[in-house]
Amino acid sequence: MGGEEVSNKQVILRDFVTGFPKESDFHVRTSSICLKLPQSSKNGVLVKNLFLSCDPYMRILMLQAYVPFPIDSFTPGSVIYGYGVARVLESREPNLKEGDLVWGVTGWEEYSVIEETQKLFKIQHLDVPLSYYTGILGMPGVTAYFGFYDVCCPKKGESVFVSAASGAVGQLVGQFAKLLGCYVVGSAGTQPKIELLKNKFGFDEAFNYKEEPNLDAALKRYFPKGIDIYFENVGGKMLDAVLGNMSIHGRIAVCGMISQYNLENTEGVHNLLNIVLQRIRMQGFECFDYYHRYSEFLDAVLPLIRAGKLSYVEDIADGLNAGPAALVGLFSGRNVGKQVVAVSAQSCN
Amino acid sequence: MGGEEVSNKQVILRDFVTGFPKESDFHVRTSSICLKLPQSSKNGVLVKNLFLSCDPYMRILMLQAYVPFPIDSFTPGSVIYGYGVARVLESREPNLKEGDLVWGVTGWEEYSVIEETQKLFKIQHLDVPLSYYTGILGMPGVTAYFGFYDVCCPKKGESVFVSAASGAVGQLVGQFAKLLGCYVVGSAGTQPKIELLKNKFGFDEAFNYKEEPNLDAALKRYFPKGIDIYFENVGGKMLDAVLGNMSIHGRIAVCGMISQYNLENTEGVHNLLNIVLQRIRMQGFECFDYYHRYSEFLDAVLPLIRAGKLSYVEDIADGLNAGPAALVGLFSGRNVGKQVVAVSAQSCN
Known part of the structure; x- marks a missing residue:
């Protein structure tokens, strides 16, 4: 037995x-x-x-x-x-x-x-x-795919900002956005990651948030006309800076807020009034709501991997x-x- | 001449x-x-x-x-x-x-x-x-109508919370929600307003936010199962408390944030992580985006006024x-x- x-x-x-x-x-x-x-x-x-x-x-x-x-x-x-x-x-x-x-x-x-x-x-x-x-073919892939295509409702030519952009989800979102013909900027916390974003994943621009004395100024530099889509992975100060730099009818897909998970008192976000002034949609989502569409996801992503159009x-x-x-x-x-x-x-x- | x-x-x-x-x-x-x-x-x-x-x-x-x-x-x-x-x-x-x-x-x-x-x-x-x-037939009416029906995507039986509920917009949102068969609670800042909400506009419950030492506790009292829809007119502390009491897939229509307009430094909002955990959609909107649908609005609201089903x-x-x-x-x-x-x-x- x-x-x-x-x-x-x-x-x-x-x-x-x-x-x-x-x-x-x-x-x-x-x-x-x-x-x-x-x-x-x-x-x-x-x-x-x-x-x-x-x-x-x-x-x-x-x-x-x-x-x-x-x-x-x-x-x-x-x-x-x-x-x-x-x-x-x-x-x-x-x-x-x-x-x-x-x-x-x-x-x-x-x-x-x-x-x-x-x-x-x-x-x-x-x-x-x-x-x-x-x-890429598991939970982070499902998250990136539906978070970007379903929650962000992206259009060709739009400006996309991704935080924690070299991470499991961020690297995919940036590549999906590039494949669609968006202008894509990512942030990360080390120089090697910045180089990865630009050279491996094809982001248009990338910056090290730890080296920016003023996140608002950094975003204004890369998005003089505003951010149409923000794929949010970090929360806190970065979210605050982004809220001050969104375009009218911009969308924020809230995937996670890693900068807040270890804080007993989370950082206060101050720029929420822009949600009204710019008519922003900020939407939280989780992979769990999309698992019933896993085969649709595989059908889209597997060919891109096989064709070498998507790195991981x-x-x-x-x-x-x-x-x-x-x-x-x-x-x-x-x-x-x-x-x-x-x-x-x-x-x- | x-x-x-x-x-x-x-x-x-x-x-x-x-x-x-x-x-x-x-x-x-x-x-x-x-x-x-x-x-x-x-x-x-x-x-x-x-x-x-x-x-x-x-x-x-x-x-x-x-x-x-x-x-x-x-x-x-x-x-x-x-x-x-x-x-x-x-x-x-x-x-x-x-x-x-x-x-x-x-x-x-x-x-x-x-x-x-x-x-x-x-x-x-x-x-x-x-x-x-x-x-009711002008800008606030258009705001309340499309903000509630279009932005909140309400369903019969859902739990709705309205802040600044006796104001130009709030009183209408609460009545629209009641007409649809929702459970509706409003907040306002004086006892006569609370009575107006309950007796004139037919809200299920109403409370004076100035007399609540703990807004979180007040919301838990009225929404033990969570808030499906929050119609946001005030921002700041109230928004923070609401974010801690939303239902999964809840919606927040951000119409305004009157408590913040006079502050040089707006209050920080801390409970934004709930946007992910509860998969909340928080959406700012303005009447300007709905004026082309003014006749649709009149067709819906005028008969309600004439039939005495909507007070103002x-x-x-x-x-x-x-x-x-x-x-x-x-x-x-x-x-x-x-x-x-x-x-x-x-x-x-």
């Missing part, structure tokens, strides 16, 4: 986090797991995790306070979870069988039992790197031991491109 | 205004006017003003700083202007003739020469009070001398209902 007993390395949250998360907020332990679905489970799958995704929203799951969010907060003392790519070892689901590859919500550990299989997508296309299903830069940390540092590194901008954790050296097999 | 020379009482802005406007920021002078369109004018109309409208946006026109707004700022030393109802005395416009009644942008004076006649609407329906064309409360100040006090009174909430100035005792003739 029982399967093989193997060791299972796991990333554990020590306690709820206040302020910036630190590596020491987590510990990596080696537990053991029986490679067999529990007898009691009527459904579910047992998977071997291959790649894990580091995403800013995970900071919200480290908060003790109740936050209205479609993914439950982490439990101190337990394994953390997030998006990942995994191989099915055993399945009681009709649509999944041993050997299938999936992406979706899984644990930060070598092996996971996943009961909420409605949060898994079967991977059908293997001519692209498997890790892409944590990024990943920053892959090696092994679960490197996971905590990779995860907390998001909040200091340590990663260059999409931050992924390869669970083990065998991830690619 | 010349017409009769008559006296023309006028309200003049002394200088640009900082902080709360005061009666002394204006003076009323008696000038004279020749009741004849200037020989040089190719077009335009000469009108006798009957009713003038006091509206919060006029505060923005008193600022020295450039503000992106479809109506030019006032000029110190000159007559102020705004929406009003007037009778045509002479016309060089094919669509207007002597004796016609119009509403639109005119001067705060007894007689005005109006050259921008594209900003005038001919009044066709006289079975309602003429002053209504400064309110006005606060009519008597004579131009009372104009400055009426106008600045908006910002201390002195008015009960739509603030209008009757230019003279003959306004109704």
Whole structure:
């Protein structure tokens, strides 16, 4: 009845986090797991995790306070979870069988039992790197695609500004906007990222927000006629500066506000009156509302990847031991491109 | 060639205004006017003003700083202007003739020469009070109607919160929401206004924001399941509290932010992260974008007024001398209902 007993390395949250998360907020332990679905489970799958995704929203799951969010907060003392790519070892689901590859919500550990299989997508296309299903072909891709095309309602020739532009979502939004014929400017926090934006992703302009003494002046320099579309990933001071530089009937798609997640008291935003004066639409959205359109997304994006019209830069940390540092590194901008954790050296097999 | 020379009482802005406007920021002078369109004018109309409208946006026109707004700022030393109802005395416009009644942008004076006649609407329906064309059938009516139906996308049974709810726009939004079958709560700043909301306009609930030590707690009391629609007229602290109490996919129609117009440094709003978490749409709008649909609006609203299904409360100040006090009174909430100035005792003739 029982399967093989193997060791299972796991990333554990020590306690709820206040302020910036630190590596020491987590510990990596080696537990053991029986490679067999529990007898009691009527459904579910047992998977071997291959790649894990580091995403800013995970900071919200480290908060003790109740936050209205479609993914439950982490439990101190337990394994953390997030998006990942995994191989099915055993399945009681009709649509999944041993050997299938999936992406979706899984644990930060070598092996996971996943009961909420409605949060898994079967991977059908293997001519692209498997890790892409944590990024360009996974949650960040869905977020960028629908956030840009559906929420921003972009038109050819419009002016687009993307913050955290070299990140998992931002790099895609900028490229989608360029493909549509928009003028695109991105901001990021290091010179190598700025160069990536201009040379790899084809942004028209990019600037290092940390080196701008006055964000308002920087935006006026790049957008003398105003910003038609702002793809918001950071919040706070940047949002305030953008609000003072929008065009009439401009749109702000609010994807995230990474600069605010670690603050106990968020920064006050002052320029909201411009929402009336400029008739701005500011809209929050989440990938969860678009997953039913995943095949539409794949149909659009896979051909662009195959044709070399869409690049994707990943920053892959090696092994679960490197996971905590990779995860907390998001909040200091340590990663260059999409931050992924390869669970083990065998991830690619 | 010349017409009769008559006296023309006028309200003049002394200088640009900082902080709360005061009666002394204006003076009323008696000038004279020749009741004849200037020989040089190719077009335009000469009108006798009957009713003038006091509206919060006029505060923005008193600022020295450039503000992106479809109506030019006032000029110190000159007559102020705004929406009003007037009778045509002479016309060089094919669509207007002597004796016609119009509403639109005119001067705060007894007689005005109006050259921008594209900003005038001919009044066709006289079975309602003429002053209504400064309110329920004028700019505030258009604002309330399209702001609610178009921007808020309301559905029967939804929970609606309206701030400055007894004002020119708010009282209409609340009644439109009730007619649609929504649960409607309003806030205002005095007990008589609260009673008006509940007893005259049929709001389900109303509260005096000045008597609530904690706006967040007040909103949680009236909206235990969250606010689906917020019709925003005030901004600042109220907006912050509302952002903490919205439902998923809630909508905020930003009509104005009267609490912020007199502040040199606007209040910071902190709860914007909820825009992502709750996937909120926050949209600024202005009546100017809806004037081409004025006849659609009249077709919907006139029958409701005639059938007694829509009430409208006005606060009519008597004579131009009372104009400055009426106008600045908006910002201390002195008015009960739509603030209008009757230019003279003959306004109704």
